[in-house]
Amino acid sequence: MxxxxxxxxxxxxxxxxxxxxxxxxxxxxxDQSAQMQWDEKEGYNRQYIAKLQLEKVDLDTILLDIGSPDITEAKKVESDNYQITFYRTQHRHSDGKTTQDECTALLFKNGSLIGIGESAYNDYKSYVATFDNQ
CATH class of the missing domain: 1.20.5 (Single alpha-helices involved in coiled-coils or other helix-helix interfaces)
Incomplete structure (x- = not known):
C-alpha cells in the first residue's frame, strides 16, 4: 500500500x-426537563399538570412528557390497577428531600388519568383501604 x-x-x-x-x-x-433546575422543573410540572384532562391522557404519555415521578405507589384492587404518582410542584422544605406535601398527585386507573391533586390521593387511599379491609 x-x-x-x-x-x-x-x-x-x-x-x-x-x-x-x-x-x-x-x-x-x-431532554429539557432533565436539564432544568429544581425550581424550573416545579414550574414546568405545574404548567403541564394544569393542562391535563381526566381520562384523555395515560400514564405512558405523562412519563414521556415530564419524566419519572418523584414518588409513586401502586395497588391492584380486584381487576383494576391503581397507581398514584407525585410530581414536585412547590417548594416547602430546604432539606434536599422531596415529600408528598411538595408534590401534586396524579391518580391512574388501568393507566388512564382519573384524578389530580389532594383528592386524587384521598381516592387512592380509599380504594386501597376498601380492598385491604375485605
Whole structure:
C-alpha cells in the first residue's frame, strides 16, 4: 500500500476516535426537563399538570412528557390497577428531600388519568383501604 493511503487512514481513524470520545464525554442529552433546575422543573410540572384532562391522557404519555415521578405507589384492587404518582410542584422544605406535601398527585386507573391533586390521593387511599379491609 502507498504510504500516503496509510497516513490518511490513520488520520481518519484518529479523528473518528477523537470525535467519538468527545461525543461520549461532553455531549449532554437535550431532554429539557432533565436539564432544568429544581425550581424550573416545579414550574414546568405545574404548567403541564394544569393542562391535563381526566381520562384523555395515560400514564405512558405523562412519563414521556415530564419524566419519572418523584414518588409513586401502586395497588391492584380486584381487576383494576391503581397507581398514584407525585410530581414536585412547590417548594416547602430546604432539606434536599422531596415529600408528598411538595408534590401534586396524579391518580391512574388501568393507566388512564382519573384524578389530580389532594383528592386524587384521598381516592387512592380509599380504594386501597376498601380492598385491604375485605
Amino acid at each position: 502507498n504510504s500516503k493511503v496509510v497516513m490518511w487512514i490513520a488520520l481518519a481513524m484518529g479523528l473518528y476516535g477523537a470525535f467519538a470520545y468527545g461525543l461520549i464525554h461532553y455531549y449532554e442529552d437535550d
